[in-house]
Amino acid sequence: MLTRDRIGALLMLVFSLFYWLHIDDIRVLPFQASSAMTGQTIPEILAVLGIGLSVLALLRPSSSEKLVLTGFQWRRAALICLLMIAYGFTVRPVGFLISTSLFLIGSIVVLGERRLWVILVASVPLVVLFWALMTQVLGVFIEPWPEFLGE
Amino acid sequence: MLEGIWSGLTTAASPINLLMVAVGCFVGTFIGMLPGLGPISAIALMIPITYGFDPATGLILMAGVYYGAIFGGSTSSILINAPGVAGTVATAFDGYPLARQGMAGKALAIAAYSSFSGGTIAAILLLIAAPSLAVVSRAFQSTDYFALMVLGLTAVAAFAGKGNVIKALLMTVVGLMLATVGSDPSMGVPRFTFGMIDLADGISFLLLAMATFALSEALMGIIRPKSDADRLREMEAQKNLGSMKVEKSEIKEMAPVIGRSSVLGFFVGVLPGAGATIASFLAYGIEQRLAGPKKGALFGKGSVRGLSAPETANNAACSGSFVPLLTLGIPGSGTTAIMLGALISYGIQPGPQLFERNPEVFWSVIISMYIGNVILLVLNLPLIPYIARVLAVPSTVLLPMIVFFSLIGVYFVSFNTFDIHLMVLFAVVAVALRLLDFPMAPMLLGFILGGMMEENLRRALSIYNDSWSFLWERGLTLSILIIAALVLFVPMIGPKITAALARRKETAGEGG
Numbered sequence: 001m002l003t004r005d006r007i008g009a010l011l012m013l014v015f016s017l018f019y020w021l022h023i024d025d026i027r028v029l030p031f032q033a034s035s036a037m038t039g040q041t042i043p044e045i046l047a048v049l050g051i052g053l054s055v056l057a058l059l060r061p062s063s064s065e066k067l068v069l070t071g072f073q074w075r076r077a078a079l080i081c082l083l084m085i086a087y088g089f090t091v092r093p094v095g096f097l098i099s100t101s102l103f104l105i106g107s108i109v110v111l112g113e114r115r116l117w118v119i120l121v122a123s124v125p126l127v128v129l130f131w132a133l134m135t136q137v138l139g140v141f142i143e144p145w146p147e148f149l150g151e
Numbered sequence: 152m153l154e155g156i157w158s159g160l161t162t163a164a165s166p167i168n169l170l171m172v173a174v175g176c177f178v179g180t181f182i183g184m185l186p187g188l189g190p191i192s193a194i195a196l197m198i199p200i201t202y203g204f205d206p207a208t209g210l211i212l213m214a215g216v217y218y219g220a221i222f223g224g225s226t227s228s229i230l231i232n233a234p235g236v237a238g239t240v241a242t243a244f245d246g247y248p249l250a251r252q253g254m255a256g257k258a259l260a261i262a263a264y265s266s267f268s269g270g271t272i273a274a275i276l277l278l279i280a281a282p283s284l285a286v287v288s289r290a291f292q293s294t295d296y297f298a299l300m301v302l303g304l305t306a307v308a309a310f311a312g313k314g315n316v317i318k319a320l321l322m323t324v325v326g327l328m329l330a331t332v333g334s335d336p337s338m339g340v341p342r343f344t345f346g347m348i349d350l351a352d353g354i355s356f357l358l359l360a361m362a363t364f365a366l367s368e369a370l371m372g373i374i375r376p377k378s379d380a381d382r383l384r385e386m387e388a389q390k391n392l393g394s395m396k397v398e399k400s401e402i403k404e405m406a407p408v409i410g411r412s413s414v415l416g417f418f419v420g421v422l423p424g425a426g427a428t429i430a431s432f433l434a435y436g437i438e439q440r441l442a443g444p445k446k447g448a449l450f451g452k453g454s455v456r457g458l459s460a461p462e463t464a465n466n467a468a469c470s471g472s473f474v475p476l477l478t479l480g481i482p483g484s485g486t487t488a489i490m491l492g493a494l495i496s497y498g499i500q501p502g503p504q505l506f507e508r509n510p511e512v513f514w515s516v517i518i519s520m521y522i523g524n525v526i527l528l529v530l531n532l533p534l535i536p537y538i539a540r541v542l543a544v545p546s547t548v549l550l551p552m553i554v555f556f557s558l559i560g561v562y563f564v565s566f567n568t569f570d571i572h573l574m575v576l577f578a579v580v581a582v583a584l585r586l587l588d589f590p591m592a593p594m595l596l597g598f599i600l601g602g603m604m605e606e607n608l609r610r611a612l613s614i615y616n617d618s619w620s621f622l623w624e625r626g627l628t629l630s631i632l633i634i635a636a637l638v639l640f641v642p643m644i645g646p647k648i649t650a651a652l653a654r655r656k657e658t659a660g661e662g663g
Contacts, residue, residue, distance in 0.1 A: 004587055004588060005318075005587075005588075007587060008318065008584070008587035008588070008589055009321075011583075011587075012321050012325070015325070016324075016328075019328055019343070022343055022345075025343075026335070026340060026341075026342045026343075027340045027341075028340075029338055029340065032338070035617055036612050036617035036618070036619065037608065037609050037612050037617070039335035039337075039338060039340045039342055042327075042331060042604075042605050042608070043328070043331050043342065043343075046324055046327050046328050046331070047328075049324045050321070050324045050325070050328065053317055053320050053321045053324060054321065056317055057317045057318065057321060060317070062315065062317070062318070067586070067587065069586075072374045072375060073373060073374055073375075073376060074374065076373050076374075077370055077373045077374045077582075080370070080373055080551075080554065081370075081575055081578075081579060084554065084558060084571065084574075084575045085571075085572060085575055087558065087571065088568045088569075088571035088572045088575070089568065091562070091568060091571070092568060100555070100559075103555070104551055104552075104555060107550075107551035107554060107555075108547055108548060108551050111373065111546070111547040111550060111551065112547055113545070113547035113548065118545075118547075118548065122548045122551075122552070126552075130559075134563070139203075140563060142563075
């Protein structure tokens, strides 16, 4: 039976096998060939441990509980993840102030907040304050505006 | 030693460091109160800010955050029965019933006095134990350190609880695997970088900690939202905290509990992997038994002893967990692991050398812990009614803030947008693993110890001419490895042996 523990063990097994398959990509330098420890040694030990423990977890799961995925807010979490990815792509070209404000506004709206004053107060002033604190007090330079305005 | 203590005292008592302890305690309390966010997340969120500080100041701030987070967790346990951290779950057993009886103020005061006393006694024990262990550890070689790290990792897995040992071990191995990403420390050969320059320096520990704790905890809060209405209703019910005065008879009742729980908590904290959670449950259980049938029956219904014991023990365990970190450089818990990561990034290697080379860091951290306890008592306790308002901030605003601070905390260190994307990936995987009931702390511990373990193993092999014989030839190494094996296997096999013996006895009894 595919229990919660077994699904976890299966994922761990796949990860360990993937890790093991890439050990050969680690170059062993010629003078290391006969030494007891090369760059591959620890990964080899870990891959064996990972595969062994995953198989053990597969064969002897600690509980028979099934994985329940209903009743969760998947859509909201997925949208937040997409916003984070978009933030990663925009923080440089669009600048800190605009991209971060948009990210916060987007996240607050995605989580269900509809009061305009809450959305605005919790985003734009906070971002400006944070930017001022970092640049003026802590001396960390952060490009505030889009790249083309900074040129 | 006295010179060291004096230099630590002057460092800890400097205005900037006093300010940092106060800020740390305050911010820690604030974050620790938020359900789901524990000290690991609180410290992780602080690390980027501390990069500009000198190591002693940074570490003092983080120690303050640690204490504050535990105190904040206790507050939300007592006020709304929502422990922010596992270490304060036992606090809710009697703290919440007391609050329901209209004595929230008293419950908070008892928790604060107990924490303060536990922290004070533990700080004194730390003052004695840490230098002694640091002196002993000077005799340790790379082989022993390697064995100690194996012990630390197995202990964390062994204390993971029934049915979770294999999962915790697997997560430890995953952490060790992630630590191998990047350039091989001795030859500079790339490992698991898949040709990406961004991975050449390996995965940043801050990124991993932030993604798997702060960010994934925020995502869990989004996936499984707890009703703000329930939280607000509880807050409304506790609006009037009542008097914070503790009666003389109650102090008399608490005093022996505090004494016992402090010592117990400290020593449990010193053990790798055990930590505040086990200490608090153990103290609660012991005190319930010692209370006798009449007073023991009050446990769970608002007992003063039942609240005082776990609160004392969890604070004492926090101090105890610093012993292996400061003296051996080996963290015994997820929280001290993240502190070790921060220390390494400051260019400081904890261990016996820390005691010799940076005595001001060593001692100022120990002394600042005591100052932190005082601040929690005199500053945070009266401010609790105001700090508790953070619980009223809607999660629609709070969760995006946590996400923002997590992302920006990592981005501001590297200014590499690849890190933001890698964080999202790790956070999503961490959420999946949390849903599958895999613990995160062993992974973080494995990740932080991974590089050090490999380095010590390499050094040991070079000392022993490429022979693995040090594993059984050097007595100290072998002893530590045997302890590691016992720690791991006795809880697994022990109950089975006991059951088999009982069965045999039963059969013999029937036969006879």
